Amino acid sequence: xSRQANRGTESKKMSSELFTLTYGALVTQLCxxxxxxxxxxxxxxxxxxxxxxxLIEDFLARSNVGRCHDFRETADVIAxxxxxxxxxxxxxxxxxxxxxxxxxx
Numbered sequence: 001x002s003r004q005a006n007r008g009t010e011s012k013k014m015s016s017e018l019f020t021l022t023y024g025a026l027v028t029q030l031c032x033x034x035x036x037x038x039x040x041x042x043x044x045x046x047x048x049x050x051x052x053x054x055l056i057e058d059f060l061a062r063s064n065v066g067r068c069h070d071f072r073e074t075a076d077v078i079a080x081x082x083x084x085x086x087x088x089x090x091x092x093x094x095x096x097x098x099x100x101x102x103x104x105x
């Protein structure tokens with residue numbers, strides 16, 4: 001029984017370690033390819049932007065949501081669809097719980 005309980009934490013630990021090693025290898029390669037740190041940061045920013053765009057496109061393709069008219073509505077849609085899209089439970093319930101902590105809302 002204890003093996004079953006440890007598998008969940010082991011897989012999370014392996015996943016985080018794999019992510020850390022992969023990201024570290026990527027940054028190391030970029031540092032070798034570009035001499036200037038500013039160029040490395042530009043490449044990382046460009047890669048992050050492209051990943052974000054692909055995630056949003058995939059999110060919109062999978063969830064059948066319409067156009068959001070303001071940031072509050074966007075936060076509510078993301079909160080509602082997060083569990084279905086990522087398979088994770090929400091810690092908060094939409095924009096209503098973020099209004100005190102987010103300067104954007």
